[in-house]
Amino acid sequence: MxxxxxxxxxxxxxxxxxxxxxxxxxxxxxxxxxxxxxxxxxxxxxxxxxxxxxxxxxxxxxxxxxxxxxxxxxxxxxxxxxxxxxxxxxxxxxxxxxxxxxxxxxxxxxxxxxxxxxxxxxxxxxxxxxxxxxxxKEQLIAIQNDLSVAKEIQMSMLPKTVPGNIGKAGVDLHAFLQPAKVVGGDLYDYFMKDQDHLFFMIGDVSDKGVPAALFMAITKAIFKSQFSNRNGDSLVQKVKIVNEFLSEDNSSFMFVTAFVCILNVKTGELEYVDAGHEPPVIVRANGETELFKKEGGMALCFDPEFEFTSRTMKLNPGDKVVLYTDGVTDANNIPGDRYGLHTLRDFFTTGEGSQCVTAKEMNEATLTSLVQFIGPATQFDDITMLSMRYLGS
Missing domain, CATH: 3.40.50.2300 (Response regulator)
Known part of the structure; x- marks a missing residue:
């Protein structure tokens, strides 16, 4: 022109x-x-x-x-x-x-x-x-607007409030996601499969930003579809189906770590599958902490034929469970120090976290601790937590 x-x-x-x-x-x-x-x-x-x-x-x-x-x-x-x-x-x-x-x-x-x-x-x-x-500049503004919409869509996919039937089943639960960028790749979900069984999980996509957010949305939808289905498949079988589906045409070579749990709210028996994720922390009613036992779980999308295994453990009334992504333990401050799993355990054993009663208090106190630790440094990874307190029925 x-x-x-x-x-x-x-x-x-x-x-x-x-x-x-x-x-x-x-x-x-x-x-x-x-x-x-x-x-x-x-x-x-x-x-x-x-x-x-x-x-x-x-x-x-x-x-x-x-x-x-x-x-x-x-x-x-x-x-x-x-x-x-x-x-x-x-x-x-x-x-x-x-x-x-x-x-x-x-x-x-x-x-x-x-x-x-x-x-x-x-x-x-x-x-x-x-x-x-x-x-x-106009293109950047358009991209920023698109990212804002994408963030709203992504966050709308995650549960914001805990359904009343979870509280009635004797479980206090709270979760949050704080992305490092406008959108991120962490995910979590929870819902009652039936009146006796609570499903909850946390996951972390290997990438960051928009690609991770898209993969996160797919992963979240597939988990929801599988575990909402009341067929006779076991926890291990359902995780295997999710892994097979995500592994198909994975040209981006992304992967997802996940920790998937089903709690029998009547008995306190908790069955879980570790798909290469960080070990959750158990805070017993007496204040002692321990870690979930890991047993060679592989992240999703690496091998569609991988045979996952499950473990079980027993929760007693007053016990708490803390699921988190590596954005918590890998958080760095300006000198380059890492928050680490030992700090997280100490936080719930002798630190401020030991004084928390509700799941929400646990998450909010942990986030405050992380923000103080990171200080002026940049948050480089998504921070996601799902905390659960078993009250018993």
């Missing part, structure tokens, strides 16, 4: 000279010129054309001089509209005034047309650079 240039000059031969000088650029549709005899006409041409991006204006003109016209142009506050002022060599005071009022450049009379061509070419390059920057 041709750059439209407005030439403002009361000398009639200026139009002819410009058309002759730039005949090749005009023919090649690089430049297109619009002409006016003074500032008043020039303002009219600006309104009529609408897409003029460069002005070549004399300073001394009848009706409305070039300096007044320049002030009117600046009122439009168009960063892509640049002005080159033309004046006699001895009229440097006016040229200084023009530059102070926002003129991009100037040429002197008598006009050296080689210099004029170079000046216009340089100004056009600057305008095109600004246009590219503006386009990039």
């Amino acid at each position: 041709a750059i439209r240039i407005l030439s403002v000059d009361d000398e009639q031969d200026m139009e002819m000279l410009i058309l002759q000088l730039f005949r090749k650029q005009i023919r090649d549709k690089k430049y297109e010129f619009v002409f006016a005899n003074n500032g008043i006409e020039a303002l009219e041409r600006l309104e009529e054309a609408g897409d003029i991006t460069l002005i070549l204006s004399d300073i001394n003109m009848p009706g409305m001089d070039g300096l007044t016209f320049l002030s009117k142009v600046n009122e439009k506050q168009n960063p892509l509209l640049k002005s080159i002022m033309v004046s006699a060599y001895g009229d440097m005071d006016n040229i200084r005034t023009a530059m102070n009022r926002g003129a991009f450049d100037f040429v002197t009379k008598p006009v050296n047309f080689e210099d004029l061509e170079i000046t216009i070419s340089k100004t056009v390059e600057h305008i095109e650079m600004l246009a590219d920057l503006e386009k990039g």
Whole structure:
């Protein structure tokens, strides 16, 4: 598309000279010129054309001089509209005034047309650079808007409130996700499979940002579909089905670590499958802590034929379980220290976490501890926790 240039000059031969000088650029549709005899006409041409991006204006003109016209142009506050002022060599005071009022450049009379061509070419390059920057800015804003929508969609997929039937079943539960970027790859879920069995899980996609968020959404949906189904498949069988589905056409080579649990709320028996995830912490009613026993679990998406195994353990009334992603234990501060699993265990054994009663208090206290530990350092990974207190039925 041709750059439209407005030439403002009361000398009639200026139009002819410009058309002759730039005949090749005009023919090649690089430049297109619009002409006016003074500032008043020039303002009219600006309104009529609408897409003029460069002005070549004399300073001394009848009706409305070039300096007044320049002030009117600046009122439009168009960063892509640049002005080159033309004046006699001895009229440097006016040229200084023009530059102070926002003129991009100037040429002197008598006009050296080689210099004029170079000046216009340089100004056009600057305008095109600004246009590219503006386009990039608009694209960035669009991306940010899309990411905000993506975050809303992603967060809407995670349960925000605990259904009443979980509390009635004798379980106090709370979970949260704090992404490192606008969107992240961590996930969690919980729901009553039936009146006696609570399903809950946590997971972590290997990547960050939008790709991880998309994979997280798929993973969350498949787990929900499988474990909402009341067929006779065991916990291990269902995890195997999820693994097979996620492994299909995994061209991005992502993987998901997960810890998947089913609690019998009547007996306190908890069955779990470890798919390469961080070991949850158990806080017993007497204040002692221990870790879930891990047994060679592999992350999902590595091997569609992998045979997962499950383990069982017993929860007594008052026992608490803390599931978390590695954004908790791998959190770093400015010196490079790692929060670590030992700090997390100590936090619930002798630290502030030991004074927490509810699952929500446990999560909020842990997050506060993490924020204080990280300090001014940047959170580099998603932080997700699911805490559960077994009350017994």
